[in-house]
Every structure is written in C-alpha cells, then in structure tokens.
Amino acid sequence: MTSNIGRIDSKFRYIIVAAKRTRQLQGGSTPLIQGLSKKFTRIAQDEVAAGLVNFEIVAGESQEEEEAPSTDAGPIPH
DSSP, rough: OOOTTTTTOOOOHHHHHHHHHHHHHHHTTOOOSSOOOOOOHHHHHHHHTOOOOOOOTTTOOOOOOOHHOOOOOOOOOO
C-alpha cells in the first residue's frame, strides 16, 4: 500500500511534519485547506499530503543529538 505524502521522502518525516503542523493548528493557525474534517490531525495530514506545508531539512545534526532527552538534573554527585 502506498500513500500520497506529497514531496516528503519518508513516512517518518511525514509524521513529524504533520505533528508539528497539528501543534500549529492547535495554537490557532489558520488551516491552509478547507476539508470535511474538523480534527486538527486530519487537517494537518491533508495539508502535508497536498504539499502546502513548508519545511526544511537541517543537515549536520546527528540522530543522537535529536533524540537525546534534555535533562537539567545538575552535576553528578561523587
């Protein structure tokens, strides 16, 4: 089964872009399309599949840096 994910090169990137767009919609952004659904997730998916959502792939970041959780626990005691 193939899905129409617009100009996005992988399903993983499609999910990430759609999730970020969903957060924008939840924050009050105006939808770029008029669809039947009122759900922000579905609207975001439709926008991404239609190629209406701009995104940039930033080179130079390793996957470990992207996935490393941010902790502010302070120094490790001896």
